Amino acid sequence: MSTLTTDSVKEVTAPRPRFGWLITDSISVSRRHLLKITRVPESLFFALIQPVMFVLLFAFVFGGAIDVGPGGAQAYREYLIPGILAQTVMFAVAGITVGITEDASKGIMDRFRSLPMRPGAVLTGHTLASLLQNILVIAILSITGLAVGWRIHNGFSDAALAYLMFASFAYAITWVGAWIGLHMPNSEVAGTAGLAWIFPFTFASNIFTPVATMPTWLQPFVLWNPVSCLALAARQLFGNPTPLLGDSFPERYPVQLSFAYCFLLLAIFAPLAVRAFKTRNK
């Protein structure tokens, strides 16, 4: 082992934290998570395979039994894809919950917290990496959708807005997952708890079946459920079938409401998560 003389040159430097560090630190952290995806490509593969299976299952097995208005099976496939996109974005949240709990239960979170980096960057970096993975999954899912008969009927700008909306929601909702992950004792619990809250939001929604088929006591929840708003907004923007229940607020302004939900989720859960990160184990 060689001894480096440079090590003995010490200077007390105490640089002031800068906002720019939040950005560079976040990039460093997200690079870590992206490298991890390349090391464990299986994780990406299964993140992709699951929604694709859902598409095939509902397009060819269950879809025939669900009526979304005129057009039959073809109409249902067009109805289905925006729903599956919303579902995929939701399910991806469980991954970040487990990832954050895993980091927190190992020493690496302590390492991060003992570095002069911006504390929030551990979370922004992780959520950004998760967003990039989400974008890839959304792209592949869209191609699968096109293959089974889903079409974009409206113009480019509407479609672009729909994808921007999915990306925004995907990013905002991962902060909920991060916040939950910081409160979990270990990754086993995180694995179940991280999914538990996702189920009611994902399935008590309009993603697979129209709201009208559900019991009236459940309909208000389904209508206001952010996942329903997202799917309905996307159907409107893509020009896919949108069987409506009536003319309630969420059915009249789904796009605006979806973006409002994104903003709300971020405004509430990003600060909560950063605070939980800073005070965890303190």
Place this chain on the structure above:
Amino acid sequence: MTLAIKASGLAKAYGDVVALNGIDIEVEQGTVLGLLGPNGSGKTTTVRILATLLQADSGTASVGGFDVATQPDEVRSVIGLTGQYAAVDEYLTGRENLELFGRLFHLSKFDAAKRAAELLDRFDLSDAADRGIKGYSGGMRRRLDLAASLIGRPNVLFLDEPTTGLDPRSRQGMWEVIEDLIAEGTTVLLTTQYLEEADQLANRIVVLDHGNVIAKGTSNELKSQVGGDRIEIVVESAGDVTKAAGLIQEFGSAPAITEDLTKTILLPVAGGSTAIVNIVRKLDENKISIADIALRRPTLDDVFLSLTGHVTENTEEVSKPAKGRRGRKARS
């Protein structure tokens, strides 16, 4: 004298459990302080407070001249921390880990890569640099973890049980690496369960028990409190124990302790190796056959027994230092 670490009245409780009961610690610049104590004595809590990972309930502490509670960013820029568990990303390679931490220390891309290469070379990890950590041995992980804590050229280094769980050879390797760092003038706060380790590396030792400082001083000062070396003799026949103890008492520095059940005599001695020769000769002359004889240095158990009257309450036996120098938990 400049103090690199100064803590006074540090206290911390987790619910009803008192982890630290108002301790004072001072470490002079460029020296090594060994925090010695069993599991649950408050060593790790102390380190976590000083490294800004934990907030003390009361008391104040400064590291490198910065207050840990009010200037955590400044403290973080002058410290390095190596914990009990290798705090590195399993899926990345050794080099990627060090570069990541370098970037998070706000080194430029070039400097981070350069620093990573330097440290990998220094810690004999160059060959494994581009392999995933998953394939590293325990000793390699610890070395990488130590390397990671040196990225920012810290003035103050916290080593929290750096060799717990390592085999004797890796432990020796870690000690050499740490000795080099000490020689370069880094201030080190080292926690350990092994008296031997504190003895080897630290200038001064603070002994913790149940969140209290129960002794402090140099290794020699502590050892003289404990009573120095002992010779442990096991005789073949239980009937010989008392007789043998009487015969060899003249070589001891304090009264011998006998244990009939295990046919053992423990004799505190001043000059260890000469005493062994004398004892063997004396017993042989008197036709007492010896089953086993060994020179025992004081262990952490001995320190605790003599300081607190109770032995350490380690529930788990972590791998012990080489040569099986283990304290007996009960003596008559």
